[in-house]
Amino acid sequence: AFRWEKDITLDLNAHYINYSLLLPYQCEVYVNVYTQPVGTAQQQMYATLLVNPFIPIPNNGNLITYSKPEFQFGAGTLYVWGLMGHTHKYGRSYKVWKRLASGQKGELIYDASCPLGIPGCPTQFFDYQHIPLRYWEPLMPINWNTGIIHEASWVNEGPESVAFGPTSDDEMMVLIAFYTLAPVTVDTEEPAETAQQVLTSPNPTNGAIRITVPGVAEVRRFGLFDLTGRQLLSRNDIPSNAFELDLGLLPNGIYVFNADGRTGKIVVEH
Incomplete structure (x- = not known):
C-alpha cells in the first residue's frame, strides 16, 4: 500500500491526445481509493x-x-x-x-x-x-x-x-x-484465462495488412475507427479468423480496431 498522509491531495494528471483540428475530445476519469489502517499493510510502496x-x-x-x-x-x-x-x-x-x-x-x-x-x-x-x-x-x-x-x-x-x-x-x-525498501512480495491472483492478442502484420503498414484473431473459427464483427471515434470500415460474419484489409487510401495516422471485443491499433505510414 502507498502511504496516504493526512489532508493529502491527489494530483491526477490524465493525458489525452486529440488529433482532430475541429472536434473537441471530452474525457472523464474516475479513481477509487481503498484505505486501511496505518501499519496493517504487508509493505509500504x-x-x-x-x-x-x-x-x-x-x-x-x-x-x-x-x-x-x-x-x-x-x-x-x-x-x-x-x-x-x-x-x-x-x-x-x-x-x-x-x-x-x-x-x-x-x-x-x-x-x-x-x-x-x-x-x-x-x-x-x-x-x-x-x-x-x-x-x-x-x-x-x-x-x-x-x-x-x-x-x-x-x-x-x-x-x-x-x-x-x-x-x-x-x-x-x-x-x-x-x-x-524491503524484498517482500504479496500474493496476487492471475485471471484464469486471458484472451489472446489480435495479430496484425505488417504494422505499421503502407496499405495491405493481415489480421489474425487467435482462438476462434470466425470473426462476427470487425470495425476500424479513427481517433475521434468515427467508424471508417465495418465487416461482419467473416468466415475465417484471418483476413486481409487494404488501407492504402487512409492518410497517415493511428487507427483503432475492434474484432469481437478485442481491440488494438494499426499505424498507417505511406
Whole structure:
C-alpha cells in the first residue's frame, strides 16, 4: 500500500491526445481509493519521477539522445517492481541500464521499444503513446549507491526546436519508478484465462495488412475507427479468423480496431 498522509491531495494528471483540428475530445476519469489502517499493510510502496529537464532538441531531423545517471552515494538497496519511461511525440526510444561502479552502463533492464518493456525482442517498435510498464516478480534489487542510467532519443521533424515542457508540442524525459525498501512480495491472483492478442502484420503498414484473431473459427464483427471515434470500415460474419484489409487510401495516422471485443491499433505510414 502507498502511504496516504493526512489532508493529502491527489494530483491526477490524465493525458489525452486529440488529433482532430475541429472536434473537441471530452474525457472523464474516475479513481477509487481503498484505505486501511496505518501499519496493517504487508509493505509500504513508493513511487518517484526521475526527470531530465535539460533536453534541447533541434528540428534538424537527426536522432538526438540524452542520458542521465540516477544514484545516491551511501544509499542502500531499493527493490523495484515497475519502471516506465515517458516522452512526447518526437520520442523514438527509452532505455534503462543498471549503473556500474565505474559510472558506465551495465545490464540493460528496460527497453520501451519491446513488448512489456523487456529487452531483447526481435522486432522493435516505439510508441510514445503506449510506452510499456515493465513489472518484476520477484522484485528487482538495485544498489542505489551505484543506481541506474536512463536514456531517451528523439527525432524532431517539426517546425521549430523544442525543449522540456508540459504541452504536447514540448518534449519530456521522465522515468517513473515503483519500489519498496524491503524484498517482500504479496500474493496476487492471475485471471484464469486471458484472451489472446489480435495479430496484425505488417504494422505499421503502407496499405495491405493481415489480421489474425487467435482462438476462434470466425470473426462476427470487425470495425476500424479513427481517433475521434468515427467508424471508417465495418465487416461482419467473416468466415475465417484471418483476413486481409487494404488501407492504402487512409492518410497517415493511428487507427483503432475492434474484432469481437478485442481491440488494438494499426499505424498507417505511406
